[in-house]
Amino acid sequence: MKVELLLLAMAGLAVLAACEPLPPEAEPAETPDSCGAAGYQGLVGQPRTVLDGMTFPLGTRQIGPNDAVTADFRPDRLNIEYGAGGRIEKISCY
Known part of the structure; x- marks a missing residue:
């Protein structure tokens, strides 16, 4: 019984010793401005109603604080997020 317990403990230690820690995940690279977001940065802080009279690229999303959105990554898609206060x-x- 003692021998079996010792063998089991040694096997467990061998398994743990074989484990290597995972490298820390790299921060995602900064997305290039492939959707033209830089040209719209002047809208940040404005009321969302200013968007009503503007035209945007096809596929642009206006995202509110409780809106459900898909999680697919499309670097060419412009996303405009506004908060509960409407800004x-x-x-x-x-």
């Missing part, structure tokens, strides 16, 4: 908070490509 534009972020404009980016994803």
Whole structure:
């Protein structure tokens, strides 16, 4: 019984010794401005109603604080996010 317990403990230690820690995940690279978000940064802080009279590239999303959106990554898609107060908070490509 003692021998079996010792063998089991040694086997467990061998398994643990074989484990290598995973390298830390690299930060995602900054997305290039492939959707033209840089040209719209002046809208940040404005009320979202300013968007009503503007035209945007096809596929642009206006995202509210409780809106459900797909998680697919499209670097060419312009995303305009506004907060609960109705002000534009972020404009980016994803």
